[in-house]
Amino acid sequence: xxxxxxxxxxxxxxxxxxxxxxxxxxxxxxxxxxxxxxxxxxxxxxxxxxxxxxxxxxxxxxxxxxxxxxxxxxxxxxxxxxxxxxxxxxxxxxxxxxxxxxxxxxxxxxxxxxxxxxxxxxxxxxxxxxxxxxxxxxxxxxxxxxxxxxxxxxxxxxxxxxxxxxxxxxxxxxxxxxxxxxxxxxxxxxxxxxxxxxxxxxxxxxxxxxxxxxxxxxxxxxxxxxxxxxxxxxxxxxxxxxxxxxxx
Amino acid sequence: xxxxxxxxxxxxxxxxxxxxxxxxxxxxxxxxxxxxxxxxxxxxxxxxxxxxxxxxxxxxxxxxxxxxxxxxxxxxxxxxxxxxxxxxxxxxxxxxxxxxxxxxxxxxxxxxxxxxxxxxxxxxxxxxxxxxxxxxxxxxxxxxxxxxxxxxxxxxxxxxxxxxxxxxxxxxxxxxxxxxxxxxxxxxxxxxxxxxxxxxxxxxxxxxxxxxxxxxxxxxxxxxxxxxxxxxxxxxxxxxxxxxxxxxxxxxxxxxxxxxxxxxxxxxxxxxxxxxxxxxxxxxxxxxxxxxxxxxxxxxxxxxxxxxxxxxxxxxxxxxxxxxxxxxxxxxxxxx
Amino acid sequence: xxxxxxxxxxxxxxxxxxxxxxxxxxxxxxxxxxxxxxxxxxxxxxxxxxxxxxxxxxxxxxxxxxxxxxxxxxxxxxxxxxxxxxxxxxxxxxxxxxxxxxxxxxxxxxxxxxxxxxxxxxxxxxxxxxxxxxxxxxxxxxxxxxxxxxxxxxxxxxxxxxxxxxxxxxxxxxxxxxxxxxxxxxxxxxxxxxxxxxxxxxxxxxxxxxxxxxxxxxxxxxxxxxxxxxxxxxxxxxxxxxxxxxxxxxxxxxxxxxxxxxxxxxxxxxxxxxxxxxxxxxxxxxxxxxxxxxxxxxxxxxxxxxxxxxxxxxxxxxxxxxxxxxxxxxxxxxxxxxxxxxxxxxxxxxxxx
Numbered sequence: 014x015x016x017x018x019x020x021x022x023x024x025x026x027x028x029x030x031x032x033x034x035x036x037x038x039x040x041x042x043x044x045x046x047x048x049x050x051x052x053x054x055x056x057x058x059x060x061x062x063x064x065x066x067x068x069x070x071x072x073x074x075x076x077x078x079x080x081x082x083x084x085x086x087x088x089x090x091x092x093x094x095x096x097x098x099x100x101x102x103x104x105x106x107x108x109x110x111x112x113x114x115x116x117x118x119x120x121x122x123x124x125x126x127x128x129x130x131x132x133x134x135x136x137x138x139x140x141x142x143x144x145x146x147x148x149x150x151x152x153x154x155x156x157x158x159x160x161x162x163x164x165x166x167x168x169x170x171x172x173x174x175x176x177x178x179x180x181x182x183x184x185x186x187x188x189x190x191x192x193x194x195x196x197x198x199x200x201x202x203x204x205x206x207x208x209x210x211x212x213x214x215x216x217x218x219x220x221x222x223x224x225x226x227x228x229x230x231x232x233x234x235x236x237x238x239x240x241x242x243x244x245x246x247x248x249x250x251x252x253x254x255x256x257x258x259x260x261x
Numbered sequence: 262x263x264x265x266x267x268x269x270x271x272x273x274x275x276x277x278x279x280x281x282x283x284x285x286x287x288x289x290x291x292x293x294x295x296x297x298x299x300x301x302x303x304x305x306x307x308x309x310x311x312x313x314x315x316x317x318x319x320x321x322x323x324x325x326x327x328x329x330x331x332x333x334x335x336x337x338x339x340x341x342x343x344x345x346x347x348x349x350x351x352x353x354x355x356x357x358x359x360x361x362x363x364x365x366x367x368x369x370x371x372x373x374x375x376x377x378x379x380x381x382x383x384x385x386x387x388x389x390x391x392x393x394x395x396x397x398x399x400x401x402x403x404x405x406x407x408x409x410x411x412x413x414x415x416x417x418x419x420x421x422x423x424x425x426x427x428x429x430x431x432x433x434x435x436x437x438x439x440x441x442x443x444x445x446x447x448x449x450x451x452x453x454x455x456x457x458x459x460x461x462x463x464x465x466x467x468x469x470x471x472x473x474x475x476x477x478x479x480x481x482x483x484x485x486x487x488x489x490x491x492x493x494x495x496x497x498x499x500x501x502x503x504x505x506x507x508x509x510x511x512x513x514x515x516x517x518x519x520x521x522x523x524x525x526x527x528x529x530x531x532x533x534x535x536x537x538x539x540x541x542x543x544x545x546x547x548x549x550x551x552x553x554x555x556x557x558x559x560x561x562x563x564x565x566x567x568x569x570x571x572x573x574x575x576x577x578x579x580x581x582x583x584x585x586x587x588x589x590x591x592x593x594x595x596x597x
Numbered sequence: 598x599x600x601x602x603x604x605x606x607x608x609x610x611x612x613x614x615x616x617x618x619x620x621x622x623x624x625x626x627x628x629x630x631x632x633x634x635x636x637x638x639x640x641x642x643x644x645x646x647x648x649x650x651x652x653x654x655x656x657x658x659x660x661x662x663x664x665x666x667x668x669x670x671x672x673x674x675x676x677x678x679x680x681x682x683x684x685x686x687x688x689x690x691x692x693x694x695x696x697x698x699x700x701x702x703x704x705x706x707x708x709x710x711x712x713x714x715x716x717x718x719x720x721x722x723x724x725x726x727x728x729x730x731x732x733x734x735x736x737x738x739x740x741x742x743x744x745x746x747x748x749x750x751x752x753x754x755x756x757x758x759x760x761x762x763x764x765x766x767x768x769x770x771x772x773x774x775x776x777x778x779x780x781x782x783x784x785x786x787x788x789x790x791x792x793x794x795x796x797x798x799x800x801x802x803x804x805x806x807x808x809x810x811x812x813x814x815x816x817x818x819x820x821x822x823x824x825x826x827x828x829x830x831x832x833x834x835x836x837x838x839x840x841x842x843x844x845x846x847x848x849x850x851x852x853x854x855x856x857x858x859x860x861x862x863x864x865x866x867x868x869x870x871x872x873x874x875x876x877x878x879x880x881x882x883x884x885x886x887x888x889x890x891x892x893x894x895x896x897x898x899x900x901x902x903x904x905x906x907x908x909x910x911x912x913x914x915x916x917x918x919x920x921x922x923x924x925x926x927x928x929x930x931x932x933x934x935x936x937x938x939x940x941x942x943x944x945x946x947x948x949x950x
Binding site: 141143144146147148149150151152153154155157161164165250251253257 | 645648650671674675677678679681683685687688697698701702727729745746749
């Protein structure tokens with residue numbers, strides 16, 4: 014097979030530097046869909062995680078195990094289920110979500126919600142159980158006390174977002190089946206993973222690899238940025254008081 | 262209101278906003294959509310992209326092309342998820358019309374399949390007819406030293422596509438029972454689109470049936486090293502047609518309001534226009550030294566060149582017409 | 598005397614476990630009230646109920662003259678606050694910890710700034726605003742928790758074992774702060790403690806508790822003045838013993854507390870008596886020093902607890918005595934478990950009840 018990895022890397026650089034509109038459009042959509050999906054999943058998942066960790070009820074462990082097991086659902090399976098649901102012949106066809114970015118967003122949100130729920134639940138459970146009573150005795154209402162607990166768990170929740178982001182960026186099944194990988198002129202639903210799939214189908218292997226490289230670069234860059242930001246924040250908290258002292 | 266109620270409300274609102282936003286955007290803000298479900302060979306050669314760009318330059322419609330294969334295209338139409346289908350499997354198209362899913366069929370282009378294979382041509386099929394070629398390949402496969410299934414001499418789409426339908430009919434015409442022959446150890450069922458199947462055949466040094474367009478695209482890039490070994494003949498004819506999806510579904514008389522029938526018909530008229538037909542025939546002709554697709558409208562009108570036109574009529578007409586009158590709906594100018 | 602809070606026939610059960618049994622108690626405005634009792638006697642539960650973060654299983658609770666409806670308790674919580682035994686801090690700066698309650702009450706920022714500064718001064722932690730609260734020492738953390746409660750200027754301030762885990766220096770500071778707050782701001786304070794010495798010095802009234810019941814209530818003088826079995830059966834308190842007192846020929850009294858341990862005291866009393874020796878008044882030695890101390894006993898070290906700059910040891914001389922020495926002395930003496938040691942204390946340092 015005449016595929017030159019090196020040539021593909023060069024191609025990737027070319028595309029990025031030249032501001033290739035096709036590429037940038039695909040990247041924009043990828044980030045838009047995955048980003049919104051994470052936001053949605055966090056809005057769904059955080060209340061569920063709070064409910065699971067803060068309330069006592071029978072079958073708690075079963076529910077936790079249930080969400081844990083959904084983390085690894087094959088994306089193509091979910092994509093197929095959603096396709097059947099959103100199809101005009103299916104029960105949710107009236108929403109008109111098939112072949113739209115909105116459909117991808119909701120599909121990916123469903124995909125990553127279990128990740129957020131699982132990790133956030135662990136993070137919230139790790140918070141000192143007395144925090145809730147502490148907040149209350151300092152005058153907090155039930156709502157405010159829950160917020161206080163959430164604040165203590167915020168690092169874990171952010172981590173869950175990062176994990177969700179990685180999964181959403183890398184998935185193919187949902188975006189492909191629900192979005193339809195529509196390219197060309199006008200409204201498009203192709204993202205990095207589905208574009209790679211198309212280039213591969215069309216035999217444009219160098220483009221496929223180039224896009225693959227770009228996808229990896231984005232994921233790595235964002236992950237590193239988060240790590241650096243946390244380290245910086247920690248350092249800042251440590252260093253600040255000493256800086257103040259030295260000043261005085 | 263306690264915090265749980267607040268959180269549920271926020272989550273529900275967010276979902277509603279996303280869903281509603283999408284619905285509003287697509288129904289009121291974005292341009293009208295024309296959803297075309299097509300066979301992969303038309304799409305992967307980028308012909309449809311070119312047609313889309315050309316059409317959208319002069320029409321205020323957003324064409325959305327879903328490329329997945331003939332079988333799925335038909336499925337989409339049945340679910341009401343596509344307004345128009347572009348396929349190349351006359352038998353399936355006939356059923357499609359008879360079951361009342363579509364109407365206003367037009368044959369828009371044709372080309373030929375070919376059997377491609379390793380340059381060395383171990384089964385010696387070059388220049389043979391399709392039937393003889395398949396027999397030679399089967400014989401070669403049966404005589405292979407390795408019968409474990411690791412060595413493959415034939416790669417099949419295996420995906421219910423137009424190409425796959427053609428393959429099945431060729432085996433049948435050569436006197437083989439398809440179920441049996443596809444179970445042979447030397448028969449490779451790839452289950453993917455043409456490009457992937459070609460790649461597989463190239464890797465395995467096997468033969469495969471391919472439309473000329475995809476094959477040329479791949480071999481020109483140097484992606485594969487297989488060569489075309491057969492010449493054009495009737496049994497290798499490949500005919501592409503377009504059908505509009507009906508708004509009223511016969512089976513249950515349900516009305517698919519969302520089917521964009523008007524734009525679908527406009528696009529069909531566009532496809533059969535003289536300029537577009539010429540465009541299709543000229544598409545990448547310079548690059549490859551031959552046409553990938555040949556416009557079929559004028560040849561059918563002129564009844565030339567022969568014997569190709571007769572082959573088309575034999576292969577892709579139903580009851581002597583490309584679209585029997587009971588499957589037409591308005592637009593008489595299409596069928597003069 | 599106005600009654601700030603009142604428990605009437607309050608019972609609290611967790612499943613089969615009765616933690617409070619028909620408790621009736623009044624908290625008077627401006628007083629320091631101590632709940633004195635061993636671990637598990639129900640002190641923390643009373644405090645939690647007075648903080649309105651637990652509700653009684655039966656009985657009535659009144660606060661500021663009104664019966665408390667535990668289903669709608671958020672207003673009441675704004676006027677009563679509890680400092681937990683185990684210090685709990687938010688993972689934030691000292692400032693943000695202390696400011697939390699004020700922020701909940703929507704206090705304007707400049708007021709919060711001033712209050713936090715004032716509170717930090719009160720607990721002798723000036724300038725600590727920006728420090729990460731969880732990185733402070735145990736004593737400092739406890740003081741932050743107290744400051745956090747003080748800024749709220751609640752009608753009721755509840756403290757659960759405020760000095761239990763503190764070394765004497767920090768404990769002393771804290772006790773001063775509590776006294777100052779009560780004196781200057783007339784805050785009503787309820788302290789739960791099992792430290793009798795603390796209970797004697799600080800509060801005006803004491804409620805003795807045992808096994809979920811209140812066994813005795815009265816002023817310090819009343820409770821400690823009485824020859825109270827309740828007080829004495831207070832085994833969890835270090836160095837408290839019940840025994841029989843007989844006069845000696847030298848004008849002192851000998852109290853036999855059992856197991857051959859006879860303690861000489863200067864107080865005059867006869868018959869059943871309870872004695873208490875402050876751990877800080879006991880001298881620990883490697884044995885048999887000649888001194889003026891009348892009480893010298895030999896025994897073995899049975900327990901060692903590290904309190905930072907101090908070390909608390911339990912020495913079994915027939916009866917267990919708790920002794921407190923500096924870390925330095927501890928290492929210089931090279932003590933470990935089972936080491937044979939002598940303890941000595943003056944007859945005059947023994948308190949008799």
